[in-house]
Amino acid sequence: MRSTPSRRATATGALIAAAAMLAVGVQAGSASADNAGAAPQILAGGKADPGKLPADLSPAQRTALIKAADADKAETAKALGLGAQEKLVVRDVVQDRDGTTHTRYERTYGGLPVLGGDLIVAESTTGVTTGVSKSSRAELKNVDLAATVTPAAAEKQAVGLAAADGSKAAKSERAPRKVVWMAQSGAPVLAYETVVGGLQEDGTPNELHVVTDAKTGAKLYEWQGVHTGTGNTQYSGQVTLGTAPSYTLTDTGRGNHKTYNLNRGTSGTGTLFSGSDDVWGDGTATNLETAGADAHYGAALTWDYYKNVHGRSGIRGDGVGAYSRVHYGNAYVNAFWQDSCFCMTYGDGAGNTKPLTSIDVAAHEMTHGLTSVTAKLVYSGESGGLNEATSDIFAAAVEFYANNPNDKGDYLVGEKIDIRGNGTPLRYMDKPSKDGSSKDAWYSGIGSIDVHYSSGPANHFFYLLSEGSGVKTVNGVTYDSPTSDGLPVTGIGIDKARLIWFKALTTKWGSSTNYAGARTGTVAVAEELYGAGSPEALAVQHAWAAVNVGTRPGGGEPPTGKVFENTADVSIPDSPGAAVTSTVNVTGVTGNAPANLSVGVNIVHTYIGDLVVDLVAPDGSVYNLHNRSGGSADNINQTYTVNASGEVANGAWKLRVQDKAGADTGYINSFKLTFP
Structure with missing residues (x-):
């Protein structure tokens, strides 16, 4: 590992899918260098390694780390082997309790911002680089900076x-x-x-x-860029609010967070809520202060959650509060976060009777702000789905943390605001497809749908990791969570699951991380916190496999009927080499192939964004499985489901793979067809 000098010393998102938007499925994943040293030991009693948990940095301490990293950025760039035209720009720094520092950088090239060039450098207390995570492994060189388009x-x-x-x-x-x-x-x-x-x-x-x-x-x-997502509140009962002595909705104990009344407007800041006493609202939507009280309370809970559970002082870690705006537009059925104003905004719902100001909505929107200053997951494709899921995940975490008897913790999104008008939640984490649009599991091409629906596999993963599969009741809500492979998952509890997701977000993921990269990052974090081979680390792998991201630890597979497999290695030549194939000969199966043909693919290859992978039926019909997605992630170890019901089952089936870009090579390790 390289050694670097020791440093010890605005996008937006909405809660629901809004206007139709083109989403692109090709994403660059996240790759991490191996950590130095031996694998951590499994800790007794399933306790997290306290040294690997986030340190509770004060804003001043964080500022000092950023200044130190900024002073050393030229040396860091040199140590990382960056080119002469590349420069680093410090964006964020987080630190573990054992002193390990994770510095997040943007890059410039020839003075221009590099979109997708962000990286994270992990450094020990002695100044040794222990890991580097990049959003893209492409080489940043020989870029012609002369434009021909105006x-x-x-x-x-x-x-x-x-x-x-x-x-x-x-x-x-x-x-x-x-x-x-x-x-x-x-x-x-x-x-x-x-x-x-x-x-x-x-x-x-x-x-x-x-x-x-x-x-x-x-x-x-x-x-x-817009992420769509004592007070007498509408949803949480009577609560205590942080307010200024002059009776305004200004929370002096939480970074001076303020709540404003837009009074049905759609621009500007609005008017700061103020009054002659410290009583806000009456619990009804007709009193404009009520929505202000709900939003103010949700922001306070979210601040406290991130501070007390993850040691983060405010969204940016700088001790500064965002602000909230309520009563946006007329009967506006949405809520959103904007980096440009560093603020949350809430509509009043259909008929202006159901403001979108419940606890989970407030936490959802503020978490978009957290994501924008940490991983900065691009709000499109698979990274956009992970961005949206991160907000849903921490919305649930904040609800459980709040322990409010009027709005108990659950794995439902927006259950209080009743957007559909039929008493149902907006999203279901235990089985995302229950909303009619979200996906329960990953599939090739999921990056091409709206991010609110491609978030499904990550939400489902988090529920399974927390609670496990099957039927169970939590806080009075009954869930029944399936798995894509038919095998069970045992949960580890939301307290552990939320620690793993937060640490992956802040120390492993970059702007282009996809589902494969998310799996890699969360497994690495679980091993750091609980030890390699620990029940927690294995549970992470089981939960991802249960949503079709990677395989079960130990090679566990779903119950099968007839299995046909080719385990002979087939080398994949580097681009511009020809496509290669691995063949399995299916015999003894009556009639056509099933509508849920299971295709097991195990390819060892760096930078899977180079690869096009197809299933070729005996009659030559082609079913694309993987089309240059995944970016810098290594290896494809996935089980795909193909509707092959139009194909005769018996015959020679081929897995066809071609490398479409230079510099990385690998081989087909195995190819398997499973007929139920």
Whole structure:
């Protein structure tokens, strides 16, 4: 491992799917260097290693670490072997209790921001680099910085895309900026990033980011920057609020968080809630103070949760509170976070009778802010699903932490606000598909759907990790969580699950992390906290396998009927090499293949974003399994489900693999078909 000098001394997201938006499924994953030293021992009693838990840094301590990292960034870049045109920009620093420091950097190239070039350096107390996690493993070199497309052309394209999605008054928020784009597999390219404002189709503010190739004018990517997601409250009963002595909704004990009344407006800050006494609202939606009290209370609970459980003082770790705005628009059925204002905003729901200000919604929106200053998961594709799931996950964590008798902890999202008007939650973590749109398990192409629905596998994973599979009742709510492989999962409890997810978010994941990268990061964290081979680390692997991300530890597979497997290694030549195949000959199966043909793929290959993987039926029909997704993640070890009911079962089935980009190689380790 390399040694570096010791340093000891705004995107947005909404709660629900809003206007239709193009989502791109090609993502660059996250790769981590191995940690130095031997694997940790399993701790007695399933206790987390206290040294690996986040340190409770004061804002001043965090500032000192950032300044030290900034002073050393040139030496760090040199130690990491970065090129002469590359520079590091410190974005965040977190520290473990044992002194291990995790510094998150952005990169520039030739003075231009590099989108997707972020990385995390883990460093021991002695200044030794123990791990490096990169959002993209592509080499940042030989980028031609001369544009042939004009900024005006890029801006026109971006505004046109927003208008086509139904945006109103769409216009560029600022002149397109030159960037280097490397958030997808392949070589980095010069591009423009344009941010389009106005309003989305449903009235949500628009911050559509569009990346345009500065050489060809082609659209490379787009994502939405708005993340859609004593007080007498409507949802939590009578609660104590942090307020200023002058009777305003200003929480002086929590970074001066303030709550404002937009009074049905859609712009500006609004008016700070103030009164002649310290009583806020009457528990009904008709009293405008009630929604203010709910939002203020939810923000306080979320602040306390992150401070008391994870040692983080405020969303940014700097002790500064975000602010809240309530009564946005007229009958606006959504809530959202915006990095640009560092604030949460809440609508009043259908008929202005169900403000979206419950505990879990407040925690959901504030967590979008946390994600934006840590992993900064791009709000599109698989990383967007993980971003949205992270907000749902910590919404549940805050609810359980709050222990409010009027709004008990559960694994339901938005159960109090009744958006559908039929008394059902917005999302279900135990079985996401119950909402009619979310997905229970990962599949190739999940990155192409709305992030609120591609969040399903991560939400499902977290529920399984916390509570396990099957029927059970928690706080009066009955759940029945299935698994994609038919095998059970035993939970480890939400207290442990939330520690694992938070540490992965803040120390392992980058802006382009996908589901494979999320699995890698959470397994690594579980091993750091509880030991390699511990029940907790194994449970993480079981829970991911149960949502079709990776396999069961020890090679556990679902109950099977007939299995046909080829375990002979087949080398995959580097690009521009030809495709290679592994063949299994199916015999003795009557009729056609099933609609749920199980295809087990085990490929050992660095940078799986290079690969195209297809299942080829005996008659030559092609079923794509993997199309250059996964970015810098290593190895494909997945079980895919294919509807092959139109194919005769018996015959020669082939797994076809081709490497489409240079520098990385590998081999097909095994290929298996399972007929139920």
